[in-house]
Amino acid sequence: MRLFKTVDEVRSFINSVRREGKTVGLVPTMGYLHQGHLSLVHEAKRSCDVVIVSIFVNPTQFDPNEDYQTYPRDLQRDVALVADAGVEAIFAPEAEEMYSQGFSSFVDVTGVSECLCGASRPGHFRGVATVVTKLFNIVLPDAAFFGQKDFQQVMVIKRMVADLNMSVQIIDVPIVREEDGLALSSRNVYLSQEERKAALVLHRSLHLAKEQVNEGERSAQQIKERIIKEIQAEPLANIDYVEILSVPDLKPIEIIKGNVLLALAVRFGKTRLIDNSILEA
Incomplete structure (x- = not known):
């Protein structure tokens, strides 16, 4: 090498x-x-x-x-x-x-x-x-x-x-994750033990969104509101954005149809983490 x-x-x-x-x-x-x-x-x-x-x-x-x-x-x-x-x-x-x-x-x-x-x-x-x-x-x-x-x-x-x-x-x-679901990132090293635990809300939120779509929810706004509520329930989380967008042009959508992107950016202390998932309807 x-x-x-x-x-x-x-x-x-x-x-x-x-x-x-x-x-x-x-x-x-x-x-x-x-x-x-x-x-x-x-x-x-x-x-x-x-x-x-x-x-x-x-x-x-x-x-x-x-x-x-x-x-x-x-x-x-x-x-x-x-x-x-x-x-x-x-x-x-x-x-x-x-x-x-x-x-x-x-x-x-x-x-x-x-x-x-x-x-x-x-x-x-x-x-x-x-x-x-x-x-x-x-x-x-x-x-x-x-x-x-x-x-x-x-x-x-x-x-x-x-x-x-x-x-x-x-x-x-594809994204590589820890066993508990946290997406691997070089910035994870910045997280304190408490922040590392709090950051699991990202993966939980993505999973929750998929569950909602599987149960028949198609309103992007309704899913966003549910995800924001989930993240805000974590005291150490500070939301930068929660968005559901079309793929590949990344435009806002109202109704989930086909494959769309759910993207998150959230700060835990001074550390900003991103994560995402494709929602399929």
Whole structure:
């Protein structure tokens, strides 16, 4: 397993791989890896000859009040996990390598980026779209792998790839959860013991919504109100949003028909967690 820190190094590696006629899979991450990330790696290994994991805490997707400086980082640990998974290479650049002095070019994906996390984190998806575009241009992968926990991010990237005629297949991989239902996230490390217990209200709420749909409820507003009541009953929970939207365009709906997205963002103390589920009617 090889660790690259510069664009030139990883491009040289990619060129050698391409000369051998091998396919390349990219797993973009911000590091502090967990089993959710490794599920992406395993899917990439099944689909591609060579897998590259990028580890980069991208400053352009954090606003000044967010946790960029304190976001968990442990490259040595990440390298060991990725090596054990059989990955061929890691690309772990410094911020200066990705954003040189005078950097002034950004990618904006409108529409699907403007609701949910896009509304509560202005500029977030511009940073995501820009860094993912850069990674695609550097690695030139045949396929890239993203987790469904960040459902809106996947929709933004798929829209960007389609609109800009990028020759990469976007593969989304199901959410990986703890045994008690909490979705795996690098930010879970921030939670106190009490907050960790309180955060289980997210999974309970998703399950409750599915039960309501299975029992015949089709009003998006009625389900939202029930979910909000469930979350507000948890004293440590502070709701950012609870939304039910169409897929893939992420527009508000009144009646649940076909597959729709239930998306949650809730703060527990200083930690903001997201989760989602597809409701089927």
